Amino acid sequence: MTDHLSEHYKAIIESVGEDIHRDGLLDTPKRAAKAMQFLTKGYSQSLEEIVNGAVFESDISEMVVIKDIELYSMCEHHMLPFIGKCHIGYIPDGKVLGLSKFARIVDMFARRLQIQENMTKQIADAIIEATGAKGVAVVIEAKHMCMMMRGVEKQNSSMTSSVMLGMMRDNQPSRDEFLQFVRN
Structure with missing residues (x-):
């Protein structure tokens, strides 16, 4: 596949x-192909593979929050990067997920051609499923190079998207x- 992309x-x-x-470009097609394979490796991953059995019984019924998970993705409209952070909160129902699995889930969806809004929902749905x-x-805050480097060229713009499911949507105190x- 690398040769084809190259x-x-x-x-x-x-x-x-x-x-x-030109000297500086001789190996660029091969390097760019390898980079693209890495940046889109989420297509070859599955939730089951990522979770890998790391769901554990737990009596905890209080909210668990994981903040500031770095993410790097590429917009599906211009294939330019968007970079940000993801915050996840969940209310367990007898099971908790291994901590590193949240970052792996974020990466699995970020390493695809995306729009931020869809990725936010995909992450939330995956955590419910797991x-x-x-x-x-799930809240994602990101800066989009397609808005910063081209088009309107707004350097200080950012986007925040959120998805709330179950008690996080229906229960205002939660x-x-x-x-x-997330604010702190």
Whole structure:
């Protein structure tokens, strides 16, 4: 697959008017192909593979919050990066998920061509599926290079998206508690 992608990058570089035989560009198509494979590796991952059995019985019924999970994704409209952080809160229902699995779930969806709004929902749905939680909340804050580097070129713009499911949506005190955690 790398060779196939590499040929396409070679054509792109030549199409923008560069000399593909220039010293600095000789290996660029191959490097770009490897980078693209890494940046889209989420397509070859599954929730079951990511969770890998790390769901544990627990009597805890209070909210668990994981903040500031870094994410790097690429917008599906311009294939430019968006970079930010994800906050996740959930109310367990007899099961908790291993801590590192939250970051792995975020990465699985971030490493696909995305729009932030859909990714937020995909992460929330995956946590519900993996844990059977009573409620899940996901907030993503990100800066989009497609808005900063091209088009309107607004350097200080950012986007916040949220998805609330179950008790996090229907129970205002739970929702408020999560949002308070995220603000601090």
